Amino acid sequence: MVSVKFITAITLALAATVSAAPASHGHKTPSHHQKLVHGKYFDRFMIVVLENQDYEAVVADPYFGSLAKKHHGNLLTNYLATTHPSEPNYIAMIGGSTFGNDDDSDVSYNEKSIVDILEPRGISWKEYAEDYIPGPNGDCAMDSAQSKNVYRRKHNPFISFSTVTSNPARCKNIVPGSQLAVDLKAKNLPQFMFYTPNMNNDGHDTTLAYASNWTHSFIEPLLANKDFTKDTAVLLTWDESKNYSNTDQVWSVLVGGAVKAKRNNVDNTKYNHYSILATIEKNWKLHNLGQNDANATAFKW
Template sequence: YDRIVIVVMENQDFNDVADDSYYPTIAENHNGVLLTNFYALTHPSQPNYIGMISGSTGGVILDFDSNIERKSVVDLLDAKGISWKTYQESYPGGCSTESSVDTYRRKHNPFISFKNIASNGTRCANIVPATQLDEDIENNSVPQFVFYTPDMNNDGHDTSLQYSSDWMKSWLEPRVGKPGFNNNTLFILTWDENKTWVIKPNIVYTVLFGPAVNRTVSTDDTKYNHYSILKSVEENWDLGNLGEGDVDAT
């Protein structure tokens, strides 16, 4: 793939998403494969986000601000000259390290928690307000690696599954067909963690889709987790690995 776009939603059980009126149509209508045995790493939110881009929760066990001194996928991408950007809804920009601004939450923006990103002006300039995405699509300047975080309403955290579903439809459908966004692109839609912590395993709805996907099956029951996303990114561009949970991920 020339581009990988990751979108992370919040706090829903697999079966609830599977029963939604819109989410299952993404795989059906956009050449997708549903991963039926995909696990989040832990609870609560933040360590899952940290793990997605670094291969380890690294001692991050809660949602408080973290300042991490180790490598992430950004180090691998930069070493290979692969362009990247994270689009964060309601993010104020300017390399802000604020915990909460309007409906933006730092805990859902893992990039700002790594010191070698937050303290590097060139790198943290790639953490941008999500409003930048449409301009980048029109200018054909969407980077190769994209991590998109909806705000606390649109991701369903402070609202509902139905609210997030309606938002996703309004966000995805007008953009997914645009060449500046979908050309040889793998889209990955996942959730950070499930909703029912105590009585259900931490399985989350995850779908791979896009016109470039080699879709030979509609579902895949292989056991995956958030480290698998990182490994897919590494293997796609022959980045090597971070020596963490990405090494043995499927």
Template sequence: MLFKSIVSLALVAAAAAQTAIKGKVFDHIFIVFLENTDYTLAASDPALQAFISQGVLLDKYYGVTHPSEPNYIAAAGGDYFGMNDDAFYAIPSNYTTIVDLLEKKNLTWKAYQEDAPTACYRDFQNNGLYFRKHNPFIIYDSIATNATRCANVVPATQLQTDIAAGNIPNYAFYTPNMINDGHNTTVADASKWLTSFLPPLLSNKSFINNTLVVITFDETETYKIENRVWTMLLGDVVANFKNTTDSTFYTHYSLLSTVESNWDLGNLGRQDANATVANVFDVVAKSTGYTNQNITNPPLMNGTEPGFLAPTPTASPTSTSTSTSKPSSADALAAPKVMAALAALTGAFAALI
């Protein structure tokens, strides 16, 4: 009995320590990525317009490159390392992510993935609805090859279970499937899904308690224009700023710098530490003492900077970001791409027989 009592007290103390972790502005952040839509098209969608009265519109928020996959890994790791396609990649385990910073402060995290069949699902796609390229956490081997971490990359059905159990992570990244995110459909389909998915969460007191919700798109559909994407901040954290517009220059790197500033996490030493492209969301910067840069003529953010994931890197004069990652051997790039090629050949052969 004494042993059981000691164990129970230890568990209670551990739980209390966890709930005691507070952010300067928010205790939870919930990020949702939609797909491939020019700002003007998203801004003209009536269903998306309806959310403006409920939060803060960020009308100068940018993706960081093209196509989709590098935007996702940049949002999790502070760089896209020269990646310029949507192939199968496995970034070496010595490359850190936001997960490393969160875990150092004992903060919890999860990546919710629609139509992923299992936790830690590492294949390229599932039933044409889930795709690895939209799941940045599984692309980093520091997560994918660590069983404890990888268990936090879960099917999206786990979200309701976590809410019901009061196990809402401090940091959550939600990826809709290829239909709901607008990739294989239209922005009208994506906004219709969002209108069904989001309001129940925003009205759920267990979920929304001191939570910042970020809705954004990964990139523009048109590559030659500025990579400006429609982005909203919602939740009780922005209750005093409803129906306002913030025209500060932000990028996907701001997702990192905002989280880092909120919990004093430090940074990854990549573009999340580049003040020019990683302004902290103003609603957070005001309370954390962070000074944002006044960028009056934002770069287009539609080029590709060199890095170890680009076999033939080409620098763009329109992008301001500079990769700070260490180069890797050609084998580190070749192996994942060979795997993707073999998988494609196997699928083609299977279709023939």
């Protein structure tokens, strides 16, 4: 398990952003020297995905249950995951389809993903995966597990697309989670960020309480940092429900400087994981992938 000392260290790093910044790799990402591609609702979007809990349990947690109101965001009370188990949900978020996947095995799809609609418009992206170890020269690491098994490939959807892993420049945009603090300090955050906690922090191998404590330590310093929150929307969500026999409703919240609070900080609109792509496409006027994103409901602002 990750120690409290380790979590505290990461929290302080994000809060103060004092990490040394190495040279960046891969596609250029916007910084204070570069012009953002402005969107209709937000200029940056981050997704943080946690693991395997029912909506009712999460909303009853003291921290998760109060997060939307505390940060003037919105609780999405009718948000559904796509399927079971974990991996196809992650793939759906960036690919618009599960492509028939119904397990957590290592897969590789020669299909378009969100990357293929962001890059033509010059919109930068990164996958921040905790405890991920890139291959030599920043190549995509195809291992199922790394770093004492707290990283999982199945929770890093970009690795499941050969259209990403066969491209060295794209591989360099899949980085360890610790790179987030570096990019924040350098004012070099990408415009689309997918953050994958490790197997302890996402609650998969621990508990809801552990995931709650980690989320508090991770997201609070970010939301207190004006360089991060300005024109940024953050979706905190869960990959799937714990109970396979229910509707697959998952707790999801939108927070950040770009989010406008609705009445009682609640949005009852029916959404699902495909709504992520629909929202990105609507915000930046992008083509859709021709998958389930084409008819999905975008988040309402």
